[in-house]
Amino acid sequence: MKKKPWLRLLAFFLLILLSVWYMSTAFDEGLVAFRLYISELSVLSIAIALCLSLVMCQVKAEVNVELLGNSIEKNTHPAQLCLAYSLAQVVRYLPGKVLGIITQSFFLTGRASSIAIWRANVLQFLLTNANSLPVLLLVFLGFFCGDFSYFVLPVLISIAFFYLVQCNLLASFLENSPVFKKWSIKAAEIVSLKGVSAKKIWLYLNIEWLLYFSVFIFLLGFDSWQKAIALSALYSSASILAALVIIAPSGLFAREALFLWLGTLAGLEAAELLSLGVVTRVFFTLCDLLYFVSRTCISYMLKRLGYE
Numbered sequence: 001m002k003k004k005p006w007l008r009l010l011a012f013f014l015l016i017l018l019s020v021w022y023m024s025t026a027f028d029e030g031l032v033a034f035r036l037y038i039s040e041l042s043v044l045s046i047a048i049a050l051c052l053s054l055v056m057c058q059v060k061a062e063v064n065v066e067l068l069g070n071s072i073e074k075n076t077h078p079a080q081l082c083l084a085y086s087l088a089q090v091v092r093y094l095p096g097k098v099l100g101i102i103t104q105s106f107f108l109t110g111r112a113s114s115i116a117i118w119r120a121n122v123l124q125f126l127l128t129n130a131n132s133l134p135v136l137l138l139v140f141l142g143f144f145c146g147d148f149s150y151f152v153l154p155v156l157i158s159i160a161f162f163y164l165v166q167c168n169l170l171a172s173f174l175e176n177s178p179v180f181k182k183w184s185i186k187a188a189e190i191v192s193l194k195g196v197s198a199k200k201i202w203l204y205l206n207i208e209w210l211l212y213f214s215v216f217i218f219l220l221g222f223d224s225w226q227k228a229i230a231l232s233a234l235y236s237s238a239s240i241l242a243a244l245v246i247i248a249p250s251g252l253f254a255r256e257a258l259f260l261w262l263g264t265l266a267g268l269e270a271a272e273l274l275s276l277g278v279v280t281r282v283f284f285t286l287c288d289l290l291y292f293v294s295r296t297c298i299s300y301m302l303k304r305l306g307y308e
Contacts (some may be wrong), residue, residue, distance in 0.1 A: 049218040056211040057291040061085045063204045067123050069196055071116030083299045084108045088291040100220040129240055131205045139233040162202045234262050
């Protein structure tokens with residue numbers, strides 16, 4: 001059956017209308033809170049948060065490069081791979097995630113296969129979200145239950161996640177699965193982690209979380225660091241759910257609406273949530289753009305010096 005692009009476009013516009021309608025319930029108060037929040041931000045805090053975010057973008061790029069593994073041509077410089085990844089992150093804000101991966105594949109033509117790039121991005125999405133479970137669980141149990149004694153469960157899940165990557169258990173399970181044999185073998189090829197350093201992946205993903213929490217602390221202030229971590233966990237949860245909305249470029253509007261919904265369920269003020277959601281969206285979009293510009297400059301300098 002032939003896909004109809006206009007149906008996807010219609011669904012996207014309906015999603016925007018629904019999200020905007022839901023967020024409009026807190027628009028007036030949110031605008032006041034937004035102006036107040038912007039006026040209280042210091043240049044130093046923004047600068048530090050921006051630097052931390054750029055480092056976080058680099059860590060994400062390193063994960064992507066690690067997952068590409070041995071599929072890269074030997075003469076390919078890591079700077080080219082990071083530049084391609086940064087470009088894909090910018091493109092996903094326009095038409096969506098899929099075109100971002102296509103752009104990365106096109107940029108790396110002759111350096112890495114399209115299949116390897118798709119596989120690396122799918123794996124990065126799965127591993128990042130799988131590792132998010134113990135981190136978010138720790139935050140929610142600690143802040144919303146008021147007792148950090150629950151930390152044992154998230155730690156055990158994190159260790160299980162590391163073991164899953166180290167032993168390549170998911171691929172092994174699928175390869176030996178008697179059900180849907182052909183499908184299982186193909187799925188096993190996608191999620192196979194042969195040649196990937198589990199220690200590096202686990203370390204990169206958790207460094208990314210530390211940087212992520214630090215960014216929110218600098219944006220919201222050290223005086224309310226506990227609240228900043230709780231809000232960052234809510235925003236991350238909204239981002240994970242919004243990532244499932246394929247029709248929305250980078251979860252546009254869906255992420256903000258989900259953040260508002262999750263925050264109000266937790267008993268937080270809608271106006272504050274809406275203003276923070278808008279600021280965070282603009283901030284991280286700016287970070288992705290600046291990271292792409294910085295990687296372009298680095299790549300240009302390396303070419304001039306003869307390293308690429």
